[in-house]
Amino acid sequence: xxxxxxxxxxxxxxxxxxxxxxxxxxxxxxxxxxxxxxxxxxxxxxxxxxxxxxxxxxxxxxxxxxxxxxxxxxxxxxxxxxxxxxxxxxxxxxxxxxxxxxxxxxxxxxxxxxxxxxxxxxxxxxxxxxxxxxxxxxxxxxxxxxxxxxxxxxxxxxxxxxxxxxxxxxxxxxxxxxxxxxxxxxxxxxxxxxxxxxxxxxxxxxxxxxxxxxxxxxxxxxxxxxxxxxxxxxxxxxxxxxxxxxxxxxxxxxxxxxxxxxxxxxxxxxxxxxxxxxxxxxxxxxxxxxxxxxxxxxxxxxxxxxxxxxxxxxxxxxxxxxxxxxxxxx
Numbered sequence: 001x002x003x004x005x006x007x008x009x010x011x012x013x014x015x016x017x018x019x020x021x022x023x024x025x026x027x028x029x030x031x032x033x034x035x036x037x038x039x040x041x042x043x044x045x046x047x048x049x050x051x052x053x054x055x056x057x058x059x060x061x062x063x064x065x066x067x068x069x070x071x072x073x074x075x076x077x078x079x080x081x082x083x084x085x086x087x088x089x090x091x092x093x094x095x096x097x098x099x100x101x102x103x104x105x106x107x108x109x110x111x112x113x114x115x116x117x118x119x120x121x122x123x124x125x126x127x128x129x130x131x132x133x134x135x136x137x138x139x140x141x142x143x144x145x146x147x148x149x150x151x152x153x154x155x156x157x158x159x160x161x162x163x164x165x166x167x168x169x170x171x172x173x174x175x176x177x178x179x180x181x182x183x184x185x186x187x188x189x190x191x192x193x194x195x196x197x198x199x200x201x202x203x204x205x206x207x208x209x210x211x212x213x214x215x216x217x218x219x220x221x222x223x224x225x226x227x228x229x230x231x232x233x234x235x236x237x238x239x240x241x242x243x244x245x246x247x248x249x250x251x252x253x254x255x256x257x258x259x260x261x262x263x264x265x266x267x268x269x270x271x272x273x274x275x276x277x278x279x280x281x282x283x284x285x286x287x288x289x290x291x292x293x294x295x296x297x298x299x300x301x302x303x304x305x306x307x308x309x310x311x312x313x314x315x316x317x318x319x320x321x322x323x324x325x326x327x328x329x330x
Contacts, residue, residue, distance in 0.1 A: 002097040004054045004106070005180075006061055007268060008090040010068050011083050011171075013044040018071035022048065025064040031056030035310045038268050042225045044079030045088070047183070047268050051311070054098065054106045061090060062113055069118060074145055074171045080221050082141045084148050085171030087114070089137060091126060092177045103177040104128045111175040115162030118170065121152060122161040126176035130160060137174065138217070145171050182235040182274055183267035184243050186250050187296055189228055191259050196220030196229035199257055203231070203250065210249075212241040226297060228262075238274045247292050263293020266300075269307045 012018045019039055026034040032052030039046045048064075050057060065087050072086035090110070094103040107128040115122045129135045143151055149166035151157045158164045159172065188196055197220035207213045215237035222229050231250060235241060243264070251261045275288050285302070294300040303313040 002053055003051060003095040004057055004098060004103055005049065005051045005093040005095050006057050006090060007047060007049050007093065007181075008061060008064065009045060009047050009083075009088045010072065011045055011074065011077050011079065011086050011088050012068070012072055013040045013042075013046050013079070015071065018068065019046050021071060022046070022064050022068050025067040026050055026060055029056065029060030029063060032060045033311070033314055035307065035314075036269050036304055040079075040081070040267075042079070042223045043081035044077060045081045045083065049268050051095065054092070054103070057092070058106055058110045058113075061110055062117070065114060066117070069170055073169050075168050077145070080224075082138070082144055082219075083171075084141050084145050085120075085173050086169075087173045088141075088171075089125075089174040089176075091175075091181070093180055094177070095180075100127050100177055100179065107175050107177040111173075112161045114173055114175070115159070118162075120162045120167060120170055121159035121164060121172040123172065123174045124160045124176055125174050126178040128176040137176075140174050148172055179236070180238070180271060182238050182243065182270045184233050184235055184246065184264060184270075185267060186231045186233070186247060186264045187228055187262045187293070188230060188254065188259055189262035191229040193220065193222040193229055195257070195259060196222065196231060199250075199254060199259060200231055202253055202257065206253070212245070213249075215240050216246065235274075238270070242274055243270075243292060244275070244288065261293075263296025265297050266294060266305050269305055269310060272306055272308050275306075 010022060023037050026048060032050050034050045036049040037046060050060060069086060074086055092103050092107045094100050104127050111122040111124055114120055123134060123140050124130055125134055125137055125140055134140055148171055152164050152166050200218040200220035203218045217234040219232040221232055247264060254261055276284060289295060289300050302309040
C-alpha cells in the first residue's frame with residue numbers, strides 16, 4: 001500500500017469559519033484521513049495533517065485549496081509566522097510503499113495544478129526543488145508576503161509554475177517533498193522577543209561544532225496568546241536529533257544566557273519513535289511527556305499528537321501496520 005502524509009499550512013488562524021471549511025473539505029475527500037488540525041491564533045496560521053494514497057491526497061489538497069481561497073485574503077493577513085501566501089507551504093511526505101523520488105513527482109503535479117487552476121505563482125522546495133538554492137524554505141520565504149512583489153520581479157526568483165506576477169489576495173505557494181519533519185517549540189517563560197531571537201542565533205551558531213544541529217531550524221518568536229516567547233524549531237532528521245535531546249541542549253544554552261525553559265509543545269503530529277528510543281516500552285511515554293513539559297500549554301493527547309495512536313483511533317490499523325511501526329498496546 002502506497003501511503004503519503006501531507007502537511008498544508010494555511011495562513012488563517014483567527015477565522016473559525018475558514019478553518020472549519022478547510023477541514024470539512026478534507027473530511028469529504030475520498031480515500032484520505034484528516035489526522036489533526038493545529039490552529040495557531042498568534043501566528044494566524046493553521047496546520048492540517050492528512051494521510052492517504054498519493055493520488056487521493058493530491059486531489060484532496062486541490063479541493064481544500066479551492067475552498068480556502070474563497071475565504072482567505074493576504075492583504076488583510078497579520079501574523080508572527082513567516083509566510084508568502086494563503087496556502088503558504090505544503091510538503092508531501094512518503095510514509096509507506098513509496099520513496100522520496102516518486103513523492104517528488106506528486107509534489108510537482110500538485111504544484112502545477114495549483115498554478116493552473118488559480119493563476120498562482122508556485123515554488124518547489126526541499127527534494128522537489130529544481131534549483132539547489134531553493135531547497136530551503138527560509139530562502140524562499142525571505143522578505144515575506146510584503147516583499148513578494150519585488151521578488152517575483154527578480155529574474156532569479158521566477159516561480160517554478162504559474163505567472164511571475166504578484167497576486168495580492170493569494171500571494172504565492174511553496175510545494176515540496178521531504179522526509180518526516182517534527183515541528184517542536186520550546187517555551188521561554190518570562191523572556192521577551194529580543195532574548196528569544198538572540199538565543200535562536202546562538203543555537204544556529206552551534207552548528208559549526210555540533211553537526212546534529214545542521215538538521216534543526218531555529219526561530220525566536222513571541223506568542224501573544226500565552227504572553228510568552230518561544231524557540232520555534234523544525235527537526236528535519238529526528239533520528240539524528242530528537243525532541244528530548246534538543247530540549248536538553250536548548251536548556252543548557254538558555255541557562256548560559258540567563259533564561260530558562262518551561263516546557264515545550266509539538267505542532268502537528270510526530271511518530272512514536274521521535275519520543276521513545278528503539279526498544280523502549282510505550283509505558284515510558286508519560287515520563288517523557290512530563291520531562292519535556294509537552295502538556296505545558298494544554299493537555300497532550302496521544303491520540304491527537306502521535307501518528308500511530310491517531311491512526312488507530314480512526315480505525316486505520318492497516319495503515320499503521322503498513323508503516324512498519326509497532327502498534328502501541330491497547
